[in-house]
Each structure stands twice: as C-alpha cells, then as structure tokens.
Amino acid sequence: METNLEQIVLENSDEIVRMWLEEIQNTKTKEYTSAISEELFENTNREFVNVIFSSLEKRGGMNDIEEFAERLIHLGWPLSYLTDGMQSFRRVTINYILSQSTKVDTDYFSEVLAKVDEWVDPIINQLVDEYSGSWENIVSLQKVALQELSAPLIPVMENITIMPLIGTIDTERAKLIMENLLDGVIKHHSEVVLIDITGVPVVDTMVAHHIIQAAEAVRLIGSTCILVGIRPEIAQTIVNLGIDLSKFPTKSSLRKGFESALELTERQIVNLTEKQDEVESIIDSLGKE
Missing domain, CATH: 1.10.490.10 (Globins)
Incomplete structure (x- = not known):
C-alpha cells in the first residue's frame, strides 16, 4: 500500500x-x-x-x-x-x-x-x-x-455651536451626545448651543428625557441650550405625551434658533443695504446742516 x-x-x-x-x-x-x-x-x-x-x-x-x-x-x-x-x-x-x-x-x-x-x-x-x-x-x-459622526458639535460662530442629530436616539447614543455636548461647550467656550432634531424621526418620552438632561447639563456649566427643528408632528407628540420642555427655549427651525442665539450673545443680523442707506441719509442730513 x-x-x-x-x-x-x-x-x-x-x-x-x-x-x-x-x-x-x-x-x-x-x-x-x-x-x-x-x-x-x-x-x-x-x-x-x-x-x-x-x-x-x-x-x-x-x-x-x-x-x-x-x-x-x-x-x-x-x-x-x-x-x-x-x-x-x-x-x-x-x-x-x-x-x-x-x-x-x-x-x-x-x-x-x-x-x-x-x-x-x-x-x-x-x-x-x-x-x-x-x-x-x-x-x-x-x-x-x-x-464620532453620530453626535458632532459644530462651532458656527464665536460662542455659538450647533449639534445636528440624525437618526434614532437610544441610551448608548444619548450618553455619547451628553459627553460630546459638554466637552464641546467647554472646548469652544460656547455660550449658546443649538440642538437640531430635524433629522430625528421619532421623539418619544425617552428621547425627550435625554434631550432635557443634556440641556440641563449645559445650563449647569453656564451655557444656554436651544432646541430647534421641532416639526408640527413632533410638537403634537410632545404635547400628547405631556413632556415639559419649558425649561429651555425651542424653535421650529435652525434659522430661527440661530437668530435667538445671536440675540443671546448680543449680536444681530444686519441688512447691509438698509444700513448703507441709513448711513447715507445721516451724511446727507449733516451736510445740509
């Protein structure tokens, strides 16, 4: 063999x-x-x-x-x-x-x-x-x-940062949001933080609870949190669930939230054309005098 x-x-x-x-x-x-x-x-x-x-x-x-x-x-x-x-x-x-x-x-x-x-x-x-x-x-x-991408904190202007949230928020991600939020506020010296939930499909009691906790934590370190991107169906859900969001400002859109953030940091959006017309008018009046 x-x-x-x-x-x-x-x-x-x-x-x-x-x-x-x-x-x-x-x-x-x-x-x-x-x-x-x-x-x-x-x-x-x-x-x-x-x-x-x-x-x-x-x-x-x-x-x-x-x-x-x-x-x-x-x-x-x-x-x-x-x-x-x-x-x-x-x-x-x-x-x-x-x-x-x-x-x-x-x-x-x-x-x-x-x-x-x-x-x-x-x-x-x-x-x-x-x-x-x-x-x-x-x-x-x-x-x-x-x-790292699930809870980014983006500085858009001095003392103003935005955290856009997209997708479902579970307990693990909520913890990450809290950590990134607090670290970013301190790192960027943020006075105002905009949490944009436009991309969050469902806001239930648990999600709202996590957001409220994050906003409260931001307040405790001396900053203001504004919740933006509240769509009509989200607003209705929040009301039906009896969720209290009265402790921090809310806005329907990021643009309105940003305008509020400018006001809180003692700034405002100025139309340069109107401002130029106003300056020219003052110059003309001084010339006539």
Missing part, C-alpha cells in the same frame, strides 16, 4: 494544479467573482495554489497564507472565494491520489481522507481566523467613526 501520500502530491503538483485551476475556473460565474477580470482571477488563482503547496512543503507555511489572505481582504475579496478554493483542492487531491492507486480499499480510502484533511483543515482555519480578525478590526474602527 502507498503510504507516502505527501510525496505523491508534491511530485505530481503540476497535474494537481492543472486540475484545480480547471475546477476553480467554474466559480468565475459566482456573484463575488463575476466582476473580476479574467487576468486578475487567473493570477490570483495561481498565487493561491502556490501558497497552498508552499504550506505543504513547509517552505513558507502559515506566513504565506497570512500575507495572501491580508492582501485579498484589503482588495475586498470574500472569504467564500478562499473556502471554495480549499474545498476544491481537497476534492481534486483526494481524487488524484485515489486514481494513482492500483487498489483502493476502505483502509486506504480512510487514510487518504485523513491525510488530506490534515493538510487542508489548518489552512482553512488560518484563513477564517485572518478574515475574522480583520473584519472585527474593521467593524470596531467603523463603530468608532460612526460614534
């Missing part, structure tokens, strides 16, 4: 590679590879099978697999491409080894299966680990980025 199965595979690697490339080419019709050029797909397949044989020969081992997986991850290739490729390699290798034997009995068949599994399974596990670790890192970075 042939026992050196690894030697059989390595000595006939060219034929096994040919058979594997032929089989893996059939996956080109799948959704994740249909948009990839023939040249790139073929080059990637050849690199893939070289990495597999490198691990079998222990020349590069898992390091080559790790580097190859990292490149595919950065290029956006799915894990299914790699797992499909490894399963194809398993089938092709088993079939080839069995075809080279003059007699195949149960014991030999079991030996072949066990040996090929011994080669393939560690590679699949390594690929899955690489993808899992990479996606966990990407998701973590995206979560941080979304948190």
